[in-house]
Amino acid sequence: MRKNQNPAIAGGDPVFPEGIGYGGQSIGEAEKEAVLDVLDRDYITRGPEVEAFEAEIADFVGTDHAVAVTSGTAALHIAGLAAGLEPGDEVITTPLTFTATANAACHADAEPVFADVKPDTRNLDPAAVRERITEDTEVLIPMHYAGQPCAIDELLAIADEHDLCVIWDACHALGSRYNGHRVGSERDMAMFSFHPVKNITTAEGGMAVTNDDHLAERLRSYRSFRMTQDQEGHEDEPWHQVTEGVGFNYNFTDIQAALGRVQLDRIEEFKDRRDELVAQYETKLADIHGIETPSVKDNVDPMWHLYTIEIDEGFPCTRGQFVRAMHEENIGVQVHYVPLHHHLHFQATHGYSVEQFPVTNWLYDRIVSLPLYPGMSDNDHDRVVTAINKIAAHYR
Secondary structure (H helix, E strand, C coil): CCCCCCHHHHCCCCCCCCCECCCCCCCCHHHHHHHHHHHCCCCCCCCHHHHHHHHHHHHHHCCCEEEEECCHHHHHHHHHHHCCCCCCCEEEECCCCCHHHHHHHHCCCCEEEECCECCCCCCECHHHHHHHCCCCEEEEECECHHHCCCCHHHHHHHHHHHCCEEEEECCCCCCCEECCEECCCCCCEEEEECCCCCCCCCCCCEEEEECCHHHHHHHHHHHECCEECCCCCCCCCCCCCEECCCCCECCCCHHHHHHHHHHHHCHHHHHHHHHHHHHHHHHHHCCCCCEECCCCCCCEECCCCCEEEEECCCCCCCHHHHHHHHHHCCECCECCCCCHHHCHHHHHHHCCCCCCCHHHHHHHCCEEEECCCCCCCHHHHHHHHHHHHHHHHHHC
């Protein structure tokens, strides 16, 4: 088992080889055996193991279809195309997310339209979404920040009212529940990520899920070159396959699927440990003045991907000083995320400025993600909290 994933390759985060990273995978002997078993079989790329993993994810989430791809980003990409996005269409999403969420619009030459978030959940504010809808709005992409589900019912009501397709960015939220059901089973499509810092891992990988047969067919087509093997008129040509358009090689492998199937078997174990660590944070941080811990809605049960606190005016140092001091303690805290309207691309290409979206900006000035992963020990946890107390005492 490795505690610290090196995220520098996939996100530019600092590396803490002897310290505590903010996230990481938990790999046991069962995962290793499953992967080695696949290596002795005929298929190592997309084959029966992938189909089995897709079926298990669909059953777990409660959907009719699951389509495995190379990453959560790839899943978002083909979801935008499956939704029929075209140049000139508008896609409403959150600015407090990783760039892959908005890129689902950009890849289709559609316009990403940001709406502000709620300060308590850090998720899309339905009232702000309503204000951003125009006659060109076609798709809504809510993101379940840190694993806490969005206001799903309110957002679905808006989508129904305006005939919008909904692509749920659930890359943080595999295993989360909303009103008793698992996140991802809502219309129209949902996306999961299996990066090592996520709730289960396949090293890299992602999944799109849907109950819509037509959308599932389009997702599978875009995943694999948009090739068709329709034999009508070519019955004597068993080799016959032609492309129906521009697709992609986003094929998942049986090696990854073998790892993912064992990880999925362990997801409740992972959730229990994440819940334990979150409960410890709530207890240990309660008496530290100036630290606000996450709030949770009564109708949700998050599968916590991130544990993101807020450093408010009552803490004796700034958020920047806090992050630097924690790094000096060899503890890999991180900020999730630099809001998208702060990114040069979205400013230069889509006209955004840092002054927009005041709630997101207020949160961005305060938020810090503390280490949270199933392999984190109680000693690791104590070390994180001890460092926070040390920093507070130093600056007082």
